[in-house]
Amino acid sequence: MSGFFASGPVHTAVVAGAVVAVVSGVVGVFTVIRGQSFSGHALGDLGTLGGSGAFLAGVNPFFGYVTVGAAVAATMDLFGVQHRRGRDVATGIVLGAALGLAALLLYFDTTTSTTTGATITILFGSLFAVSPGTLPVMIGLGVVGLVLVAVLYRPLLLSSVSAELAAARGVRVRTVGLVFLVLVGVVVSLSAVAVGTILSTALLVGPAAAALRLTRRPLTAVVVASVLGLVATWGGVVLSYASATWPPSHTGWPVSFFVVTLVLALYLGAELVGWARARAGA
Amino acid sequence: MSTVLSVEGVDVWLGGRHVLDEVGFEIAPGELTGLIGSNGAGKTTLFRVILGLLPAARGHVEVVGRPAGRPARAQVGYVPQKVALDPDVPLRVRDLVSLGLDGNRYGFRRRSRQRDEAVDAMLSAVGATRLADARVGTLSGGELQRVLIAHALVAQPPLLLLDEPLANLDLANGQEVVTLLAKLTKEQGVAVLLSAHDMNPLLPVMDRIVYVAEGRVASGTPAEVVRGEVLSGLYGHPVSVLELGGRVVVVAGDTGPTDLVTR
Ligand SMILES: Nc1ncnc2c1ncn2[C@@H]1O[C@H](COP(=O)(O)OP(=O)(O)OP(=O)(O)O)[C@@H](O)[C@H]1O
Numbered sequence: 001m002s003g004f005f006a007s008g009p010v011h012t013a014v015v016a017g018a019v020v021a022v023v024s025g026v027v028g029v030f031t032v033i034r035g036q037s038f039s040g041h042a043l044g045d046l047g048t049l050g051g052s053g054a055f056l057a058g059v060n061p062f063f064g065y066v067t068v069g070a071a072v073a074a075t076m077d078l079f080g081v082q083h084r085r086g087r088d089v090a091t092g093i094v095l096g097a098a099l100g101l102a103a104l105l106l107y108f109d110t111t112t113s114t115t116t117g118a119t120i121t122i123l124f125g126s127l128f129a130v131s132p133g134t135l136p137v138m139i140g141l142g143v144v145g146l147v148l149v150a151v152l153y154r155p156l157l158l159s160s161v162s163a164e165l166a167a168a169r170g171v172r173v174r175t176v177g178l179v180f181l182v183l184v185g186v187v188v189s190l191s192a193v194a195v196g197t198i199l200s201t202a203l204l205v206g207p208a209a210a211a212l213r214l215t216r217r218p219l220t221a222v223v224v225a226s227v228l229g230l231v232a233t234w235g236g237v238v239l240s241y242a243s244a245t246w247p248p249s250h251t252g253w254p255v256s257f258f259v260v261t262l263v264l265a266l267y268l269g270a271e272l273v274g275w276a277r278a279r280a281g282a
Numbered sequence: 283m284s285t286v287l288s289v290e291g292v293d294v295w296l297g298g299r300h301v302l303d304e305v306g307f308e309i310a311p312g313e314l315t316g317l318i319g320s321n322g323a324g325k326t327t328l329f330r331v332i333l334g335l336l337p338a339a340r341g342h343v344e345v346v347g348r349p350a351g352r353p354a355r356a357q358v359g360y361v362p363q364k365v366a367l368d369p370d371v372p373l374r375v376r377d378l379v380s381l382g383l384d385g386n387r388y389g390f391r392r393r394s395r396q397r398d399e400a401v402d403a404m405l406s407a408v409g410a411t412r413l414a415d416a417r418v419g420t421l422s423g424g425e426l427q428r429v430l431i432a433h434a435l436v437a438q439p440p441l442l443l444l445d446e447p448l449a450n451l452d453l454a455n456g457q458e459v460v461t462l463l464a465k466l467t468k469e470q471g472v473a474v475l476l477s478a479h480d481m482n483p484l485l486p487v488m489d490r491i492v493y494v495a496e497g498r499v500a501s502g503t504p505a506e507v508v509r510g511e512v513l514s515g516l517y518g519h520p521v522s523v524l525e526l527g528g529r530v531v532v533v534a535g536d537t538g539p540t541d542l543v544t545r
């Protein structure tokens with residue numbers, strides 16, 4: 001294990017994983033309460049388009065994720081898809097079209113580039129593949145995200161619980177909703193770096209949903225979700241490192257696999273705890 | 283008489299329908315007023331206009347001297363007709379009531395004893411102290427109604443609007459909420475405007491009535507408004523007001539069955 005702490009990519013992975021876990025946990029709690037998990041997932045998937053486009057242009061895919069994530073989130077909100085069903089339908093249609101285009105770009109990526117694995121990196125990510133140069137940008141965006149949530153905390157909470165109560169209290173519900181969705185776009189793009197665009201919602205939704213099973217207080221839910229996210233990402237890094245000696249190829253299993261599996265295990269564990277508590281009548 | 287709410291000549295069209303037609307009335311502090319009308323009469327619409335959430339095509343609304351809009355909204359507590367809360371929302375009853383104080387404020391806040399005390403006092407005033415730590419999504423209809431009243435009143439607004447607060451309650455719970463509102467009106471001096479499609483549960487406590495029909499309103503004391511000729515004028519066709527075992531019933535036609543007393 002001594003090699004583990006000496007490894008440069010491990011350092012980067014640990015820091016990037018922490019940023020992603022904490023921000024995803026915090027934003028994820030609100031995403032789940034607002035019933036915007038599908039929008040979040042769509043924003044993650046759409047990152048594929050940004051990532052593959054950026055790769056083709058020779059830019060770090062991360063910047064593609066962020067640009068497309070934020071832009072699409074703003075568009076989704078401005079198109080006034082206020083009602084859950086209309087929003088889901090519109091999101092589904094846009095998503096299909098965008099992924100078709102992403103498929104084309106990924107095809108160009110793999111045929112024009114000598115680097116193999118662009119597709120795998122974009123779709124499934126790897127914490128070990130985060131370039132140290134990306135790290136400061138990720139940390140910066142993470143901090144901005146956390147500050148934004150702290151500033152919006154009460155209006156965001158109230159409007160997530162009931163838009164009508166919030167509007168009656170004088171909250172600018174539309175503005176708060178727009179800012180929040182853009183934030184979700186940025187957060188899933190951070191998450192896409194860690195576990196890829198396809199899996200990016202796992203970190204957004206999983207730990208948050210698990211936390212909601214465990215606590216009835218908003219602030220506690222946010223903290224618990226972040227901690228569960230940390231367990232999943234750091235646990236994933238450790239397991240992936242350890243798997244270097246595992247069959248079949250002895251090159252290690254993908255870190256994203258472990259992260260997402262841990263998220264699922266944590267969620268199931270939380271369900272179990274919630275169920276046991278309900279039975280005990282607590 | 284000072285007024286908390288004044289509504290003057292308000293017209294609203296929705297989807298090509300003249301939903302509110304020259305609506306006007308006033309409300310004084312410490313009065314409990316019933317906004318009575320059948321389904322679709324325009325009660326919710328009128329509330330939305332008072333809150334400044336829906337612009338009126340014509341007319342004027344003033345809340346404590348301010349025109350309807352975001353600043354005036356701070357002077358109004360509001361309990362909407364339907365509030366659907368998911369069971370897994372991580373919010374305790376005391377958190378929701380506390381958001382009634384500062385849910386619109388941005389930025390950090392430190393926990394203060396003053397705020398905790400205001401929340402506790404409000405919960406006790408609506409008889410919901412034992413619910414303080416329950417998840418809001420798990421409350422029964424009657425419990426939620428009390429908690430929403432606490433949320434709306436904790437900032438001590440001079441005006442409280444309640445949209446069909448009795449709609450989902452059984453007779454006993456409905457009666458309790460009515461008694462509670464009458465008590466709060468007197469104790470806190472707040473003016474209450476609450477809508478209902480049935481005026482009977484409110485008759486013992488209602489100081490004034492605003493009766494909505496066909497987009498028009500008649501207002502005054504129940505004795506002034508709930509009369510055959512007044513309501514016939516509103517509906518634009520003859521109706522009768524009948525009394526039966528202490529209940530008031532409004533029926534179409536200008537004569538009632540002979541065994542009922544016509545008012
Ligand atoms: N956004 C809208 N577009 C078109 N028509 C509307 C809209 N909102 C309300 N209406 C119509 O305005 C009328 C009044 O509606 P409102 O909700 O104010 O009635 P209400 O008195 O609150 O009824 P209820 O007792 O059923 O709650 C109804 O006929 C309704 O169909």
Ligand SMILES: [Mg+2]
Pocket residue numbers: 325326327363445446
């Ligand atoms: Mg209504």
